[in-house]
Amino acid sequence: MKKFLAAAAILSLVSTAYAADAPSLTAAQKKTVDKIISYALDDDAAYEMLESLTTEVGPRLPGSEAEARGREWGAAKFKSLGLKNVRVETYPMPAWSRISEGAAIVSPFPQPLKVTALGKSVATPEGGVAAEVVRFATLDDLKRAPEGSLNGKIVFVDERLMRTQDGSGYGFVVANRSAAAVEGAKRGAIAALIRSVGTDSNRRNPHTGAMGYKDDVPKIPIGALSNPDADQLTRALAHAKGAVTVNLDLQTAVNENAVTGNVIGEIKGKSDCVILVGGHLDSWDLGTGAIDDGAGIAITTGAARILKRAIGKPQCTIRVVMWGAEEVGSYGGKGYAEDYKDELANHRLAAESDFGAGRVWRVGTNFTGASAEKAALFNEALRPLGVEPRKGAVFGGADIEPVIALGVPTLDLYQDGTDYFDLHHTPDDTFDKVDPADLKQNVAAWAVMLYVASELAGDLGRAPQAE
């Protein structure tokens, strides 16, 4: 997951889930829902698919050879799982990669620090850049520092991500990944460090993630310290009589002529409507992309298969996409929106699973007008899985944001993200973190959602657009 709730502010319409005249399920439909749930909770296919991906492909950096192997794996897996019309659609992109990274306090307390380069960071000179560290407790504090006040220094923004079930804390600090470098450079800094945007307070595994520069501001290298190392640097600053000097050595590279791509597979429907679901295939390089976002691929693929098993050929085509290069700019999602823009009127709904493998606990929609009350059908069908309706903003997902912007309605099956940012973008994003029972509950929720969207809800209108 690259961004979270970033676009939420512009999609603030509330679904009228509890209108008195809201539609409801018939007894037969309820029975089908029960059948879908019982199939899903007894099916290991998603878990096995996730094990296969994380074991046989491993990390899948956007635009890398490993992501390309992932596409081969994905196409073969879709076919072996019975999806049809399987295809790979590629897009050019610049591919950033990590070569090596390290940091150390040079004086007065020489010792290594655990650091990782943020995605898209420029490199330091070979051997690193050594300079005095200036700490800011928050980004706001940095923004108040005068111009020139960081000349020749390493800026350190030490803001902490707080743990929340809905992941909302992320939105408050993820901006630091770009802003620490940009705001630091504006004031003369030659390199930047941030406290990892992650909730694990005691693992020395820093969190990476994409950053971005501004055209008119010097590009300086930026790395994230693990939470314990940010604590340690803060203590060193408190214990030192004078300056604390750190050497930051980040070696990175960009291949301007790389390729990413989407892997598409379908359960063909009776009519020409399309339900677009999926997760992203690429991952950061530090882990094996199990919760971000192999899980999303496995969940949506598993759900499409369960739907077919439970009801046979659906009304709408269920199109499952393994999106490419989400982490560095949603190249796959943007490419799809461009390539399919003339067919989007047939896209009844788009949804993405990209918040880990925790159980689904809430559902929200961005349906408007005459379609708004149809949210009640989803709410009712998902209730047996412990899913509560959520009123409020709906994001959808970074890969489907481009099609939502072109009018395709969306729906969020919110996952419990209490522990998500312990693992996200770190070496600890590995298969062992996934609870099989939680994964099955996700498959069940997605399969039920697909049933309602394809068979019961009919047209869902067009998504509201930003002013």
Added chain:
Amino acid sequence: MKKFLAAAAILSLVSTAYAADAPSLTAAQKKTVDKIISYALDDDAAYEMLESLTTEVGPRLPGSEAEARGREWGAAKFKSLGLKNVRVETYPMPAWSRISEGAAIVSPFPQPLKVTALGKSVATPEGGVAAEVVRFATLDDLKRAPEGSLNGKIVFVDERLMRTQDGSGYGFVVANRSAAAVEGAKRGAIAALIRSVGTDSNRRNPHTGAMGYKDDVPKIPIGALSNPDADQLTRALAHAKGAVTVNLDLQTAVNENAVTGNVIGEIKGKSDCVILVGGHLDSWDLGTGAIDDGAGIAITTGAARILKRAIGKPQCTIRVVMWGAEEVGSYGGKGYAEDYKDELANHRLAAESDFGAGRVWRVGTNFTGASAEKAALFNEALRPLGVEPRKGAVFGGADIEPVIALGVPTLDLYQDGTDYFDLHHTPDDTFDKVDPADLKQNVAAWAVMLYVASELAGDLGRAPQAE
């Protein structure tokens, strides 16, 4: 902590804690115990000392420049805390160090694995050694493999450390650190991997620790995979149609002319008896040696100061030692035993804190003969802290094993080690893991123990010796 319960089998005498005629505390003595406890539970000195060590010195590999800085820190700290007769006593040693390390599955599923070199491992050729991996679920399985059956292979011993409160699981698998290399090499292996000897099942931070070779067996390089990476390699072996090839690249070095040393400080006593306590100053290089064993130094130093504050000048000299180079062979402990062998008759008791920073929950002694029943005094005095008597084997500590072997009695204040092997010998052994309240309880237990040993128990006889 290097070894645990290794020597326990030879010290199997049971203290007669509950004899009917066992000595007990007077009302005045109980009041002093209460005073010591209340002082200790309200004192931050140990926690601050540990913060100072881990921040201002950081990792302290045996024989390194960093360990030498640790000795300077230690002598200065003892003096500033009011200890007397502060001295540094050095010993020559060969110092092993880690230069770089890495591992990767080469085929059929190329991806990096998180590995760390075990202490004293020889290096691989530069760039590493690539070979087929052969997995054994246990060391016993490896021992049953025929000679020559691993020719040209990398042996992988995948045995798991189980979580126990008393750390007893460690004794069952720590031997793998040496035996995987020795038993693998005997059968033709050219390199060895083990599953980390650690209980954290989901951190990709491997556990290091010392290994040792046998003179008549080829020395092959050996590394430990993190638990998730051992899982991953096991899955790769299960998913692969043919061989799984791994490249292992461990670069290490030995400085044959290095130096370690003990830092000694004292609370001088009225008479010539000595109570010898301490922890070890050296640590592995991956973390900052907070729980292994900065905590032991802080606890014992803190306890000596609390005793003095509570009772004034004690009967016996409380000698606190920051031991050098415990992790690779207890060079400091052996040097002390040699240098002080003519004075050990005055050493009434030796004890070491080297099992982390978890609270003390049990006490055991190796007192024999007429002294055996004196254990009751310690049991009674420690009871207000929730410490229960333990009958059974007593180890003492790796650094004091040499003086115990020369007859000095010992006592174990067992700490709760449920989480100890999550952190031990990993990058995650850092200051943030230490609970201040638990640390204070340790200081209280050690201060109470010192009070009983110095003021109440009198002579404790001589330690039982192995046959």
